Amino acid sequence: MTLTLGLSLLTLPAVAHAQPAPCFDPNAPLTVEEQRLDDRLTPTGPEVGPELVRLAGFDDDISRFTARLCEPISRAQALYHVVGRGAELWRAAVQRAQSAQAWDSYDDRPLYWARLQATKALRQWQPRDWRPDAAERARLVELFDRTSRGVEDVRFADGVRRIAVTGFDPFQLSGTSVRRSNPAGAAALRLDGKVVDTPSGPAVVEAAVLPVLWGAFDRGVVERFYGTALNSRANALVTVSQGRPGQFDVERWAGRWRGGFPDNDDVSSRGVVPDAAGWPQPALEFIETTLPHERLVAATTGPFPVRYNREFCEWPLGTVPGTGTPSCRTDEPTPGAAAASGSGGDYLSNESMYRANRLRLGLSATAVLGGHLHTPVLGQPVDPTALTDAAFERDRRVIADQVAALVSVI
Structure with missing residues (x-):
C-alpha cells in the first residue's frame, strides 16, 4: 500500500x-x-x-x-x-x-x-x-x-514478441520545479522485463529511461538502446515522453530538426538532427509512425483520451532551414521540403522517435513497428514546500498505468 x-x-x-x-x-x-x-x-x-x-x-x-x-x-x-x-x-x-x-x-x-x-x-x-x-x-x-538507465540491459526472452520502450528523466527542474516527475520514466520502470498480452500474443518489454540532454543524444544513447533491441529481433519500438495536458497523443511524424529548447544542463541546440557514430542513419526529413494508431485510439486503455496527431511543420521549399516561418499542416509533407518539427514538436521527444525509427529503417527493419506516445502532463504537488501529495501520486499512477495498457495494444 x-x-x-x-x-x-x-x-x-x-x-x-x-x-x-x-x-x-x-x-x-x-x-x-x-x-x-x-x-x-x-x-x-x-x-x-x-x-x-x-x-x-x-x-x-x-x-x-x-x-x-x-x-x-x-x-x-x-x-x-x-x-x-x-x-x-x-x-x-x-x-x-x-x-x-x-x-x-x-x-x-x-x-x-x-x-x-x-x-x-x-x-x-x-x-x-x-x-x-x-x-x-x-x-x-x-x-x-x-x-543505470537500462540502456545496456536489453535481454529479450525467447518464444515471445519483443517490445522496446523508452521513457525520459524529469525535466524543467529550475527553482521549486526540482520536484518534477516524469510519468514516461515511471512507466518505463514499471514495464521493464514484464510480459504483456498483445493482439499478436504475449510480448516481453525491455525498457530504459533516456536523459533530457542534447549531448547524450549526439553520443548515441538512443541508438545504443534501440540498436541493441533491433539486433535482438525486436518487433516494436515505442518512445514515450510527457506531452500535452489531458490527453495521450500517437504522433504521426518525426522530423529531422531540433528547435533549441534548453535541456537539463541548460544547453540549447538548434539545427538538423546530427548522426550518431557507428549506426546506419539515412537522411530522411520525416519518418511516419508504423504503430497501429487506429487500434491505439479506439482501445479502452484508461481515463485519458488517445488522439492521433497528424500535425507537422516544414521549412518552405527554396528557403534556408531555420530562417523564416515554417509551414504547419496536417496533410502530407511536401516532397523535398526540410522538416521544421514533427507531430511531437522539435524537442527531445520528437528526436527520440526520429532517431529510433531512422535506425530502424537504416537497419532495413521495415516489418518492425515504431512510433511515439506522448502522455498527459503531470503537474506538481499543490503545496510548494511538499515533495508529494495524494493527487500528484494518483495522476502519475494513472498515466503510467495507461502507458502500460497502450503498450499491450501494440
Missing part, C-alpha cells in the same frame, strides 16, 4: 550525504544537473534530490558506491565497479517500481537523483594511486549513466 506524504519539507530532517574528504575534490566542476542536488524548497528544508533518494532507500547504495571509490582501487577495478553498480542501481529501481513500497513505487525521481549523486562523485573523485584524465573520467561517468 502506498503511503501518501503531503508533508511540508519544513517538518523533514535534513539528509547527511557528505562525501569523504580525502578522495573527493569539492572544487571539481559539475554539470548543471548535478549542481541541483543541493536545491531546497525552503531555506531550512532538506536538499530535494538526496531526500528523495533517502525516502526510496537508495542512499545506502550510493554510500557503498562512493565508499568503494575511496578504497585502494585499480583502473580495471574502477571500471568493473562503475559498470556493476550502475546496473545494480537500475535493477533496484525496477524492482522497487514493480513491488509494493512504503514510499510510492511509481515515483521515478529517486533513480534520477541517485544517478546524479553517483556521477557527481565520479567527477570529484581523486583516486589515491592514479589520476584519470578527462577522457577516462568522462567514460566512467557515461558508463555509469548508461548502465
Whole structure:
C-alpha cells in the first residue's frame, strides 16, 4: 500500500550525504544537473534530490558506491565497479517500481537523483594511486549513466514478441520545479522485463529511461538502446515522453530538426538532427509512425483520451532551414521540403522517435513497428514546500498505468 506524504519539507530532517574528504575534490566542476542536488524548497528544508533518494532507500547504495571509490582501487577495478553498480542501481529501481513500497513505487525521481549523486562523485573523485584524465573520467561517468538507465540491459526472452520502450528523466527542474516527475520514466520502470498480452500474443518489454540532454543524444544513447533491441529481433519500438495536458497523443511524424529548447544542463541546440557514430542513419526529413494508431485510439486503455496527431511543420521549399516561418499542416509533407518539427514538436521527444525509427529503417527493419506516445502532463504537488501529495501520486499512477495498457495494444 502506498503511503501518501503531503508533508511540508519544513517538518523533514535534513539528509547527511557528505562525501569523504580525502578522495573527493569539492572544487571539481559539475554539470548543471548535478549542481541541483543541493536545491531546497525552503531555506531550512532538506536538499530535494538526496531526500528523495533517502525516502526510496537508495542512499545506502550510493554510500557503498562512493565508499568503494575511496578504497585502494585499480583502473580495471574502477571500471568493473562503475559498470556493476550502475546496473545494480537500475535493477533496484525496477524492482522497487514493480513491488509494493512504503514510499510510492511509481515515483521515478529517486533513480534520477541517485544517478546524479553517483556521477557527481565520479567527477570529484581523486583516486589515491592514479589520476584519470578527462577522457577516462568522462567514460566512467557515461558508463555509469548508461548502465543505470537500462540502456545496456536489453535481454529479450525467447518464444515471445519483443517490445522496446523508452521513457525520459524529469525535466524543467529550475527553482521549486526540482520536484518534477516524469510519468514516461515511471512507466518505463514499471514495464521493464514484464510480459504483456498483445493482439499478436504475449510480448516481453525491455525498457530504459533516456536523459533530457542534447549531448547524450549526439553520443548515441538512443541508438545504443534501440540498436541493441533491433539486433535482438525486436518487433516494436515505442518512445514515450510527457506531452500535452489531458490527453495521450500517437504522433504521426518525426522530423529531422531540433528547435533549441534548453535541456537539463541548460544547453540549447538548434539545427538538423546530427548522426550518431557507428549506426546506419539515412537522411530522411520525416519518418511516419508504423504503430497501429487506429487500434491505439479506439482501445479502452484508461481515463485519458488517445488522439492521433497528424500535425507537422516544414521549412518552405527554396528557403534556408531555420530562417523564416515554417509551414504547419496536417496533410502530407511536401516532397523535398526540410522538416521544421514533427507531430511531437522539435524537442527531445520528437528526436527520440526520429532517431529510433531512422535506425530502424537504416537497419532495413521495415516489418518492425515504431512510433511515439506522448502522455498527459503531470503537474506538481499543490503545496510548494511538499515533495508529494495524494493527487500528484494518483495522476502519475494513472498515466503510467495507461502507458502500460497502450503498450499491450501494440
